[in-house]
Amino acid sequence: MARNISDSLKGKKRARESDAEPEPEPESGDIDQILSLEENLTFSDTLVALRIMREQFPQIDKPIQPFILRSQLYSSVEDRTQVDRDLETLRREKVLRIFKLNTGQDDHAIIFFDDYLCQVDRVVKRLEGEKERDILEVFKWFRSHVIDFKLEPSIEHQELCALLSLGGKVKDEHISLLMNSGLLTRQLIDPNIYWFAIPNIGSVLKGLSQGRKEVLSLLNRRRYKEMMLAPLEKKRLRFSSLDMRFHLRDLIGSGHLKTVQIPTGIVVRVSKD
Secondary structure (H helix, E strand, O other): OHHHHHHHHHHHHHHHHOOOOOOOOOOHHHHHHOOOOOOOOOEOOHHHHHHHHHHOOOOOOOOOOOOEEHHHHHHHEOOHHHHHHHHHHHHHOOOEEEEEOOOOOOOEEEEEHHHHHHHHHHHHHHHEOOEOHHHHHHHHHHHHHHHOOOOOOEEEHHHHHHHHOOOOOOOHHHHHHHHHOOOEEEOOOOOOEEEEOOOOOHHHHHHHHHHHHHHHHHHHOOOOOEEEHHHHHOOOOOOOOOOHHHHHHHHHHOOOEEEEEEOOEEEEEEOOO
16 A cells, blocks of 8 residues: 555665665566556555556657656546645655646656656757867756755755756856756746756647647547546547557546546546536
8 A cells, every 4th residue: 555655665775885786677477567557547555657668668669768658647546635745745755746836737757766867868969079078067966965855846046056066066057067968947036046857748748738638539429428438548649749549547547537447447528627
């Protein structure tokens, strides 16, 4: 159950501290078994749900690490309050990071901490050879003094500069580089505050918005605005690189769709306004 999450976290921390062998990845056969959304729609544990959704993240032609939407967890774990508590614990324990997205007021992406660090490393590797070495030092400062210390989704300009200065003398071009590389975005309401961001996610988020509309349009065109989950899950989307399963979990968790169990399976239905 989700209440056992602290034990999972302690085990994870001990493994890191002792440089123990990493947990084995699921065998390909195991992954095949968790592909059916109808058979794996709900979970009793937040961390289990996160790990399985990470494995199920669609194969897309973008240099981005797997992410999970908070809404997807809401569709998969019955107790939303427990989900929020678990996410807060996992965030504080540096198992994952949570990012505010610009696709909706309540949209948040969740990435395992190690995956996020890999994403940062990709940014640095891409810029090597394009930028002078001294300017690239800001990424080392950002990783060592900002990411590890500031675990919230946003940070004020003054605090950002103070943390970066623990690594060296901060210049405006350092901040600009962090923003241009996609690691930070300015908050529209208060330009003095930055949101931490996921590099290279822009085109994926465009597909997220378009895919949501496409799925809802598909169901709204049907006579009863519903469809059996099994055949619906197999449909391909034209306007999103994310797959149908990804979108269904999101739309169910956000309340746009609902599921009904009938003798022949699960029906997915558009929620009434």
